[in-house]
């Protein structure tokens with residue numbers, strides 16, 4: 001009998017550890033643990049994600065191009081840029097004449113991104129800047145970006161409200177926000193961090209963002225766009 005209880009206890013412990021460190025990526029232990037886990041796994045991130053170029057261009061680059069049409073040399077901020085997904089996609093796109101700053105708290109993720117940036121031709125390389133910084137306090141003036149992106153990251157921040165407030169602050173009036181909302185069965189394991197479409201739209205509206213729209217995107221994420 002004792003061994004059955006011990007065995008079930010071990011299974012339960014394994015499930016709890018899986019939930020805390022794999023499903024929710026350390027988020028219940030705070031920013032340092034989340035960032036430490038990303039530092040640890042940064043070398044495998046791109047391989048695990050297997051982003052497909054064509055899908056990425058259609059889902060991310062195209063809506064940004066449409067939103068930024070008519071804006072010469074647009075300035076874009078990518079919050080929680082990871083290994084530089086958005087900056088690299090944008091700079092690789094033909095006709096992009098702007099500047100893109102990618103910000104992330106993980107030095108490991110940024111190092112991976114910098115390796116890829118270093119391979120760009122000099123004129124493209126100059127368009128991209130990667131900086132280490134937390135999403136909770138953006139080191140930029142109000143109204144300084146034409147677009148702000150933040151993909152697959154809101155649920156990992158200590159406060160998505162504070163991070164979105166900062167993104168709204170640095171976005172210029174008329175600017176475009178592109179972010180993502182965790183969805184699917186795993187999203188419920190984020191407990192109080194989970195936001196329904198209605199709750200996220202409410203928060204974005206409260207922060208002065210309008211035209212909130214959702215698009216089906218990836219297995220675990222909806223794409224969310226809004227304007228200031």
Ligand SMILES: C[S@@+](CC[C@H](N)C(=O)[O-])C[C@H]1O[C@@H](n2cnc3c(N)ncnc32)[C@H](O)[C@@H]1O
Nearest residue numbers: 038080081082085104105106109134135151152
């Ligand atoms: C799932 S990755 C997404 C990366 C990238 N946006 C993408 O779509 O590939 C989440 C990123 O959020 C970053 N991150 C987590 N908490 C952060 C915080 N408080 N401030 C800044 N970056 C953070 C992690 O370091 C990681 O690079």
